[in-house]
Amino acid sequence: MTDERDISDRGPARTAPRDSLFLLTTLSTPDGVPLGKARIRNLSATGLMADCERAVPAGAQIVCELRGIGLVAGTVAWSRGDKIGLSFDEPIDPQLARKPVGAKSSQQAMPDYLRMHQPGLPRR
Structure with a gap:
């Protein structure tokens, strides 16, 4: 069985491997x-595919x-x-967008009200 999808539905051939992911951004x-x-x-590393709120020519x-990367400029291909x-x-390095931003130790990530009342720790 052959795939009969119209090749014109796809963009130009891509040269860089790409990762599927789901990130939100704002375009300007x-x-x-x-x-x-x-x-x-x-x-x-060379581009992205996105669903936009409105058509962009x-x-x-x-x-x-891009989270973990910063501002990125480009042209709509x-x-x-x-x-x-x-x-x-x-x-860009696309793996940077997958890294957690602002990773903290488990102690720092814990809310104050839990951190202050852990068993074995003196209360303030």
């Missing part, structure tokens, strides 16, 4: 004009913030309805 122009929120579906210059493919201006 380089001038700071907001373009809405987006759900990143997959991420690679191919060729648009975009800036978004393709756009189909509310989905876009973004090609980054500079490669």
